[in-house]
Amino acid sequence: MTRTPHTDEPAQVVLSAQSSADAEAVFSTLRSCFDSDRADGDTAHDQPHRPGHPVVWTETFETSEVRGDVRPNADLSAAVTADLQGSHLAVDRLRDVLTRAFSVRTEGTVSGDQEVELQIVLETTGQS
Numbered sequence: 084m085t086r087t088p089h090t091d092e093p094a095q096v097v098l099s100a101q102s103s104a105d106a107e108a109v110f111s112t113l114r115s116c117f118d119s120d121r122a123d124g125d126t127a128h129d130q131p132h133r134p135g136h137p138v139v140w141t142e143t144f145e146t147s148e149v150r151g152d153v154r155p156n157a158d159l160s161a162a163v164t165a166d167l168q169g170s171h172l173a174v175d176r177l178r179d180v181l182t183r184a185f186s187v188r189t190e191g192t193v194s195g196d197q198e199v200e201l202q203i204v205l206e207t208t209g210q211s
Contacts, residue, residue, distance in 0.1 A: 092147040094169025095165065098140045098200065101161045102128040108157045109205060112184045115143040115151045146173040148165055153183040155208065163205045164190070174199050180204060 096113065100106045112130070113119070120143040165181070167174045169192075178201065181187055185205040193200045 091145065092170055092173040092176070093143055094144050094146050094167060094173035095141065096177065097164075097166040097168070100115040100138065100140070100159075103138070103140075103199075104140075105159045105161060105163050108159055109163055109185075110140070110142050110155050110182070112154060113142070113144055113180060116149050116153060116180045117146050117176075119144050144177065145175075146176040149176055149180070153180050155184055157184045157207070159185070159205065159207045165203050167199075167201045167203070167206055169198060171199050174201050178203065184208075 096110070099105045100109075110119075110121075114121075147169070162171050169177075178187070178208055186208045188204045188205055188206075190202040192202070
């Protein structure tokens with residue numbers, strides 16, 4: 084039996100942000116380089132929530148192929164916390180793209196044999 088190599092590298096991105104515009108800025112940066120589980124036009128939108136409390140948005144990206152150019156200096160109105168979950172390679176690829184677009188500060192990492200979870204804080208470059 085011939086096996087084909089497994090090339091999928093999915094990774095989940097969970098954002099905690101004060102505004103849907105900030106969440107969409109991060110997701111659109113990642114969509115410029117990776118395929119996503121979202122349909123075209125399916126963007127982060129406001130959800131009812133308590134004022135002053137962040138809302139969480141989730142999207143899954145296929146990171147086996149990096150395409151396109153990263154738009155540097157995407158504007159965020161406030162810091163966005165991002166949890167990246169997936170294989171070590173997938174999380175490294177996501178972090179690389181985000182580092183080219185935003186100022187990135189690592190908050191914590193949990194690593195296992197096959198997967199890693201990385202929490203980072205994103206800000207507009209030059210804001211931190």
